[in-house]
Amino acid sequence: MNSSNLIETVIDALRCLPGVGPKSARRIAFHLLERDRDGARKLAQALIGAIDGVGRCQQCRTLSESPVCALCANPQRNRQLLCVVETPVDAQAIERSTAYRGLYFVLMGRLSPLDGIGPAEIGLDQLELRLDSEPPIQEVILATNPTVEGETTAHFISELVRKRNIKVTRIAHGVPLGGELEYVDSSTLSHAFSGRHEI
Amino acid sequence: MNSSNLIETVIDALRCLPGVGPKSARRIAFHLLERDRDGARKLAQALIGAIDGVGRCQQCRTLSESPVCALCANPQRNRQLLCVVETPVDAQAIERSTAYRGLYFVLMGRLSPLDGIGPAEIGLDQLELRLDSEPPIQEVILATNPTVEGETTAHFISELVRKRNIKVTRIAHGVPLGGELEYVDSSTLSHAFSGRHEI
Numbered sequence: 001m002n003s004s005n006l007i008e009t010v011i012d013a014l015r016c017l018p019g020v021g022p023k024s025a026r027r028i029a030f031h032l033l034e035r036d037r038d039g040a041r042k043l044a045q046a047l048i049g050a051i052d053g054v055g056r057c058q059q060c061r062t063l064s065e066s067p068v069c070a071l072c073a074n075p076q077r078n079r080q081l082l083c084v085v086e087t088p089v090d091a092q093a094i095e096r097s098t099a100y101r102g103l104y105f106v107l108m109g110r111l112s113p114l115d116g117i118g119p120a121e122i123g124l125d126q127l128e129l130r131l132d133s134e135p136p137i138q139e140v141i142l143a144t145n146p147t148v149e150g151e152t153t154a155h156f157i158s159e160l161v162r163k164r165n166i167k168v169t170r171i172a173h174g175v176p177l178g179g180e181l182e183y184v185d186s187s188t189l190s191h192a193f194s195g196r197h198e199i
Numbered sequence: 200m201n202s203s204n205l206i207e208t209v210i211d212a213l214r215c216l217p218g219v220g221p222k223s224a225r226r227i228a229f230h231l232l233e234r235d236r237d238g239a240r241k242l243a244q245a246l247i248g249a250i251d252g253v254g255r256c257q258q259c260r261t262l263s264e265s266p267v268c269a270l271c272a273n274p275q276r277n278r279q280l281l282c283v284v285e286t287p288v289d290a291q292a293i294e295r296s297t298a299y300r301g302l303y304f305v306l307m308g309r310l311s312p313l314d315g316i317g318p319a320e321i322g323l324d325q326l327e328l329r330l331d332s333e334p335p336i337q338e339v340i341l342a343t344n345p346t347v348e349g350e351t352t353a354h355f356i357s358e359l360v361r362k363r364n365i366k367v368t369r370i371a372h373g374v375p376l377g378g379e380l381e382y383v384d385s386s387t388l389s390h391a392f393s394g395r396h397e398i
Binding site: 004005006007009010012013014015016017018026027028029030031032033034036037039040041042043044045046047048049050051053054063064065066069070087088089108 | 203204205206208209211212213214215216217225226227228229230231232233235236238239240241242243244245246247248249250252253262263264265268269286287288307
């Protein structure tokens with residue numbers, strides 16, 4: 001039984017979702033067409049709305065509907081603190097979990113020369129402009145992920161910041177709360193003695 | 200960091216996908232907007248194309264772009280054999296795996312009185328019309344799933360078919376190829392002695 005081309009097109013298109021292979025794509029396509037056309041229509045409209053309406057914040061590079069995102073535009077935030085994260089989701093996680101009241105700079109990636117991602121691709125020229133402008137920044141907090149690329153990115157940015165005599169810190173990596181030392185991997189454990197530390 | 204409403208709308212809309220909860224929806228939404236806007240746009244267009252273009256085959260009830268699906272319209276198929284399945288995917292699986300050359304009847308569900316799914320919802324009136332029309336059907340093969348609802352549906356349809364003196368068979372359920380008797384559950388094993396059997 002050949003399914004129609006329209007259905008095959010949906011199945012192919014669903015492959016753009018992370019973690020969806022050919023079998024799940026087929027299952028999802030039939031689920032939507034058999035049982036949830038309303039949901040599928042809403043999804044399509046939401047996607048088109050967001051693709052057309054969501055750009056980048058001019059200040060922090062995060063995804064935003066307006067030229068400057070709500071957080072950068074908020075006068076309550078401390079403009080002398082800048083937290084550098086890899087993705088908007090990371091910034092959201094920090095917002096949810098901490099009392100941080102400064103601003104963010106969202107790299108939208110990390111340095112990865114093998115993939116052709118250099119300083120320009122993650123907006124470091126824009127970050128340098130920011131560091132050199134008013135109001136002066138007191139502290140840059142590096143909250144990139146504790147992966148090889150994330151650490152490299154943090155190191156690279158720390159050099160940029162330090163040569164301007166601005167304080168630069170890295171969030172602490174260590175034993176997660178509720179974790180037991182016995183079961184924590186050794187590289188995590190070796191990080192665990194240092195808290196938030198000046199680099 | 201509040202994300203924009205457009206992004207939240209996408210996150211909500213993604214929940215229509217089977218198996219996608221709030222966390223995956225958020226991850227997928229940011230993945231699409233950060234890294235794969237082309238893919239997201241194609242997906243939205245494919246969904247809208249399929250929602251508007253895909254209806255039901257008048258003969259077998261499967262999803263189809265044309266009033267009669269390619270398989271029902273195919274003059275090479277044996278119109279005296281009718282295989283009853285629950286979903287279009289089941290029919291595709293049979294097409295891929297077997298040499299069956301007859302037609303299908305796709306219930307698009309199964310009898311489930313507790314969910315309000317009765318004979319009308321799975322098109323049994325249409326099936327009866329089909330059984331009574333020309334060319335006469337020689338055999339109805341019941342290939343619903345071996346679940347409680349699937350078995351009930353098969354039993355219900357077998358009654359409809361048998362009272363017209365048409366042969367009705369059920370596909371065999373038993374030990375899967377490569378399976379070992381020792382590890383097969385007892386209800387599967389109890390099915391395993393019967394092959395395709397007349398009921």
